Amino acid sequence: MFSLNRSAFLNNPASISGSFPDKHRRILPTRVVVAGSSNRDKSNGSLLMATDESTATLKEMRDGYAEVVDPKSGVSGGVQDVYGEDTATEDQPVTPWSVSVASGYSLLRDPHHNKGLAFSEKERNSHYLRGLLPPTVISQELQVKKMLHNIRQYQVPLQKYMAMMDLQERNQKLFYKLLIDNVEELLPIVYTPTVGEACQKYGSIYSRPQGVFISLKDKGKVLEVLRNWPEKNIQVIVVTDGERILGLGDLGCHGMGIPVGKLSLYTALGGIRPSACLPVTIDVGTNNEKLLDDEFYIGLRQKRAIGQEYAELLHEFMTAVKQNYGERILIQFEDFANHNAFDLLEKYGTTHLVFNDDIQGTASVVLAGLISAMKFLGGSLADQRFLFLGAGEAGTGIAELIALEISKQGLIVSSRLESLQHFKKPWAHEHEPVKELVDAVNAIKPTILIGTSGQGRTFTKEVVEAMASLNEKPIIFSLSNPTSQSECTAEEAYTWSQGRAIFASGSPFDPFEYGDNVFVPGQANNAYIFPGLGLGLIMSGAIRVHDDMLLAAAEALAGQVTQENFDKGLLYPPFKNIRKISAHIAAEVAAKAYELGLATRLPPPKDLVKYAESCMYSPAYRTYR
Ligand SMILES: O=C([O-])CC(=O)C(=O)O
Numbered sequence: 156m157f158s159l160n161r162s163a164f165l166n167n168p169a170s171i172s173g174s175f176p177d178k179h180r181r182i183l184p185t186r187v188v189v190a191g192s193s194n195r196d197k198s199n200g201s202l203l204m205a206t207d208e209s210t211a212t213l214k215e216m217r218d219g220y221a222e223v224v225d226p227k228s229g230v231s232g233g234v235q236d237v238y239g240e241d242t243a244t245e246d247q248p249v250t251p252w253s254v255s256v257a258s259g260y261s262l263l264r265d266p267h268h269n270k271g272l273a274f275s276e277k278e279r280n281s282h283y284l285r286g287l288l289p290p291t292v293i294s295q296e297l298q299v300k301k302m303l304h305n306i307r308q309y310q311v312p313l314q315k316y317m318a319m320m321d322l323q324e325r326n327q328k329l330f331y332k333l334l335i336d337n338v339e340e341l342l343p344i345v346y347t348p349t350v351g352e353a354c355q356k357y358g359s360i361y362s363r364p365q366g367v368f369i370s371l372k373d374k375g376k377v378l379e380v381l382r383n384w385p386e387k388n389i390q391v392i393v394v395t396d397g398e399r400i401l402g403l404g405d406l407g408c409h410g411m412g413i414p415v416g417k418l419s420l421y422t423a424l425g426g427i428r429p430s431a432c433l434p435v436t437i438d439v440g441t442n443n444e445k446l447l448d449d450e451f452y453i454g455l456r457q458k459r460a461i462g463q464e465y466a467e468l469l470h471e472f473m474t475a476v477k478q479n480y481g482e483r484i485l486i487q488f489e490d491f492a493n494h495n496a497f498d499l500l501e502k503y504g505t506t507h508l509v510f511n512d513d514i515q516g517t518a519s520v521v522l523a524g525l526i527s528a529m530k531f532l533g534g535s536l537a538d539q540r541f542l543f544l545g546a547g548e549a550g551t552g553i554a555e556l557i558a559l560e561i562s563k564q565g566l567i568v569s570s571r572l573e574s575l576q577h578f579k580k581p582w583a584h585e586h587e588p589v590k591e592l593v594d595a596v597n598a599i600k601p602t603i604l605i606g607t608s609g610q611g612r613t614f615t616k617e618v619v620e621a622m623a624s625l626n627e628k629p630i631i632f633s634l635s636n637p638t639s640q641s642e643c644t645a646e647e648a649y650t651w652s653q654g655r656a657i658f659a660s661g662s663p664f665d666p667f668e669y670g671d672n673v674f675v676p677g678q679a680n681n682a683y684i685f686p687g688l689g690l691g692l693i694m695s696g697a698i699r700v701h702d703d704m705l706l707a708a709a710e711a712l713a714g715q716v717t718q719e720n721f722d723k724g725l726l727y728p729p730f731k732n733i734r735k736i737s738a739h740i741a742a743e744v745a746a747k748a749y750e751l752g753l754a755t756r757l758p759p760p761k762d763l764v765k766y767a768e769s770c771m772y773s774p775a776y777r778t779y780r
């Protein structure tokens with residue numbers, strides 16, 4: 156229970172600086188007066204409240220911020236800056252659900268509430284927008300059509316990316332509506348492969364903060380740094396230290412593009428509201444000489460800190476996150492180098508709600524593809540022989556999850572055991588060392604070849620031909636990202652196997668015509684998994700990630716693949732149904748959390764799929780009254 160009272164308001168002089176002309180202040184039928192956030196410039200306009208149909212309770216107040224939570228879904232309505240003149244309690248509902256927005260010019264500049272030309276006549280009148288917009292009023296659908304048209308004019312993918320980022324910064328709901336309604340076309344822009352190029356050029360294209368940078372300079376002050384971020388009710392953080400960005404290597408501080416991209420997928424594909432998502436880049440330096448010499452590099456100009464110095468900053472971050480956002484904050488580790496990725500997961504897996512997307516998310520998506528391959532081809536995973544090129548996070552993560560499913564050993568040659576990094580050792584396999592991949596294929600005779608090497612074009616013609624001579628339906632996964640690092644292309648896999656390969660890749664490839672058939676390559680990308688996994692964890696209030704949840708997510712994803720999909724060569728359902736798919740994944744993950752006693756949101760909802768769907772963020776505009 157808490158009270159919203161005038162003294163909190165008065166104690167923060169910045170918030171009553173007199174910059175609110177009275178005529179602009181709105182007191183709506185709730186008993187809460189909106190007075191603005193302490194770190195937003197209020198000189199350009201006042202704040203008002205928009206109302207929605209649902210009832211809500213005010214849940215928490217911190218630093219002058221209050222969260223309004225829809226009691227039905229438990230999902231926050233996203234109120235960030237509410238000061239009360241009256242009191243409200245957790246058990247005393249405040250109706251209706253309220254959202255605070257700026258009015259006038261600052262409303263058009265506020266990406267969370269701006270609707271551009273879609274503001275109605277009534278809204279233009281009541282919110283001081285007259286004259287600030289041209290006369291026409293258009294629908295959100297027409298805005299989407301226009302944006303798509305504009306984006307298609309750009310020939311260069313990076314230009315499309317920048318146009319999308321610009322839109323996100325200008326009109327968040329339109330950005331998400333555009334992305335959700337055109338996910339297959341735009342995913343390759345906001346995500347792999349284009350996001351890889353964006354990271355490589357992040358210093359040049361950087362314009363506004365899209366997340367929080369925590370550098371060695373912030374040691375001792377990480378909590379303060381986190382509190383500078385304007386949103387307070389964070390539910391999920393994607394964090395990188397930039398050392399292994401996709402298959403592109405160490406991009407240091409420029410890795411920020413990845414958490415930003417991943418989190419826009421959390422919203423678009425998994426329905427987590429954008430204000431609950433926080434991208435974080437931890438900058439401990441970079442060993443990339445080119446970047447250190449690049450005048451546009453935006454990070455610390457030093458070699459990477461390692462050992463204790465690194466561990467201390469990471470530990471301060473992990474501690475601060477929990478302190479600031481509570482036990483149920485989800486932290487996704489992304490694109491850390493092998494040596495840190497495994498250690499961090501082990502260290503924090505028992506104290507925080509964490510998972511590593513490259514180890515566990517990728518493993519889950521690959522397992523899903525293999526489960527659907529077995530379903531449609533016949534046979535069982537236990538009968539397969541797997542060969543991995545690349546024994547890093549993804550390779551060993553996949554092996555571990557498959558082994559969990561079938562208790563089978565991996566294939567790293569054990570004579571190298573002594574020199575192997577610890578995470579590779581369980582997968583060492585008794586075999587003569589082989590130098591060339593094609594020799595390994597011929598010696599081991601795998602039915603499934605999985606590339607997670609980060610090395611482009613390593614599945615050569617000889618390798619694919621060897622797989623095709625050994626198997627009627629060779630299963631080939633080229634998982635490294637972006638496209639330039641893919642172990643082979645879809646065209647190569649289909650051509651060299653005479654159309655027999657069951658192929659999937661981490662980055663998208665266009666459908667490929669071979670003979671009388673058109674093959675649609677599946678995209679074995681963790682983007683299928685993490686948004687639904689995250690939603691399931693959040694909606695159940697899970698406090699830990701368990702391997703069984705990753706298995707459940709894989710099964711749920713595989714369960715969405717139809718015979719029709721498989722007949723086209725697809726091991727995965729199309730991305731255009733991703734929100735439905737994510738709801739199913741979320742439901743299964745949440746069910747596991749409840750079953751394992753790791754869920755704290757009790758009692759469990761009856762229909763978890765429906766519940767997951769009801770929790771999802773909608774990009775449709777609200778009416779401001
Ligand atoms: O970001 C992606 O497309 C998949 C992924 O996690 C990686 O390649 O590191």
Ligand SMILES: [Mg+2]
Pocket residue numbers: 401489490512513
């Ligand atoms: Mg990754």
